[in-house]
């Protein structure tokens with residue numbers, strides 16, 4: 001295995017921007033008014049990655065438990081913020097809290113298990129491992145919870161009559177919404193399950209690609225990839241389960257009445 | 263049974279005083295949007311009054327568990343809620359929600375006869391017609407041990423003749439089982455035949471509240 005990394009020189013990197021130029025030309029030619037979005041996306045991607053590169057460089061050179069924890073906290077906070085923003089409904093305060101709690105529990109539990117038990121990292125706060133792994137776990141948990149919340153809220157409005165009907169038949173709020181909670185859980189788990197099914201056949205996951213480009217043996221990188229997929233699965237499942245089990249509480253008042261009926 | 267004092271609900275209802283007694287058949291009439299459904303939802307704790315007090319058997323509704331109240335005061339929705347599954351599952355789901363043992367086959371056949379529904383119990387309930395769904399949900403409600411049944415336009419999807427036949431059977435069944443009935447209806451025929459207490463709502467206010475003599479005589 002040749003473990004030398006070919007560095008991309010800066011002028012070659014600039015050549016890669018030709019794809020964006022081509023895209024903009026096509027957009028202009030077809031008068032599709034999206035040039036601004038393409039430009040913004042390209043600039044954001046570039047600037048954010050450069051900044052992230054410098055920050056990571058600094059963090060990796062100055063390993064410290066507080067720094068690692070600080071970065072994790074920022075990642076989780078940002079994921080919570082993004083998840084709430086991506087929900088296509090007005091999100092009541094209680095629901096925001098629940099999203100924050102579910103994501104935090106899912107990420108912290110499965111990341112800790114992964115770091116301490118699965119790879120047995122020493123010292124545990126080694127940023128070169130913790131941060132990329134956390135990135136994948138947090139990102140997937142965020143997508144999962146967003147899907148779960150969207151499904152839950154959609155169903156609560158489209159199936160309101162059935163929920164109300166169940167209450168009229170003497171159901172507790174939890175029973176009346178059980179079906180909806182299960183559907184939200186399903187919706188949240190579907191992408192990660194599909195992802196696992198296609199993995200290695202339809203596409204090579206980003207982390208594995210990165211490790212291989214970085215010179216690692218595919219046989220080493222599959223172990224990592226399998227472990228990380230299971231970690232992600234755990235984080236998504238745990239986040240969404242917490243949300244699905246407690247979600248109903250945000251739709252009912254303390255008198256077991258649907259809140260939007262008040 | 264129910265006593266309302268100075269009850270308001272948002273700007274929808276305003277009822278200074280109203281009593282509904284046990285053991286009678288009460289009919290609530292009034293134009294669409296006059297607040298009938300809102301009034302009965304207050305009675306089974308699906309919503310709470312903005313102001314005022316409701317007593318159920320002299321107990322302030324605020325002191326009660328709403329889930330327990332809804333198991334005593336069962337309500338049939340204006341448009342029937344059919345859950346995924348067969349007719350049998352839809353009949354049993356009320357017992358399940360109320361945390362009761364499933365009904366026996368005999369009990370099921372009994373209530374299906376009351377509502378005049380003769381269908382394969384293992385068929386998919388979503389395939390039923392509107393009128394059949396309404397009768398199915400009516401039967402489901404009769405399987406519950408509630409003391410009070412609230413029926414929100416139970417005959418809306420039935421033709422006049424079967425409405426009369428089915429309601430007389432349902433009401434006879436309720437009388438046999440000692441249940442009180444509060445029924446919202448648009449059908450004059452049903453009111454004339456069955457109402458003992460007639461309440462009319464107009465723009466959220468009670469415009470009529472009187473004892474009446476039903477033409478239907480119980481067996």
Ligand SMILES: Nc1ncnc2c1ncn2[C@@H]1O[C@H](COP(=O)(O)OP(=O)(O)O)[C@@H](O)[C@H]1O
Pocket residue numbers: 260261262272274292293294295296297298299300301
């Ligand atoms: N939760 C609510 N908040 C505000 N207004 C409501 C609410 N529920 C019903 N209404 C309004 O109250 C009025 C009476 O509704 P409803 O009780 O359903 O009438 P009815 O059953 O007599 O047709 C309607 O104008 C309806 O739009």
Ligand SMILES: [Mg+2]
Pocket residue numbers: 298299300340414
């Ligand atoms: Mg109504």
